[in-house]
Amino acid sequence: MDAPPAVPQFPALAPTALVAANAAGVISLKLTCPTNPGENTVVRAAAPLKPGTTTTADFRILGLCPVPVADVSDITALYTARFGVPPVGQKVFVEVNQFVEGYQDIPKIFSAIVPQAA
Numbered sequence: 001m002d003a004p005p006a007v008p009q010f011p012a013l014a015p016t017a018l019v020a021a022n023a024a025g026v027i028s029l030k031l032t033c034p035t036n037p038g039e040n041t042v043v044r045a046a047a048p049l050k051p052g053t054t055t056t057a058d059f060r061i062l063g064l065c066p067v068p069v070a071d072v073s074d075i076t077a078l079y080t081a082r083f084g085v086p087p088v089g090q091k092v093f094v095e096v097n098q099f100v101e102g103y104q105d106i107p108k109i110f111s112a113i114v115p116q117a118a
Helices: 076-083
Strands: 017-023 026-032 041-045 060-064 072-074 091-100 108-113
Touching: 017 091, 017 108, 026 076, 026 091, 041 076, 060 076
Parallel strands: none
Antiparallel strands: 017 026, 026 072, 041 060, 041 091, 091 108
């Protein structure tokens, strides 16, 4: 009888926060990533929700976490391709985790409310 493969050691998850911004009506969603998320970090998100919502389990895969530029991974295109532009005042939930050798680590969930135009 063969033993199952050992559970891999996951590196620290690169994304540390979600930032929603509104510059003159142009909404952006970005993950703060002080390190490169590599090729195994998957981004999931939920459709925009009411701002008082505290949790959701309705996540859909958006894709792999983009390579960060200046410690920020812009996920706006991934999000809007799936759900459209989130309305001002709505809450956005994003979940990220890593897949390595068929295993996945515990997801981390971030949320942000889309602000009024600055």
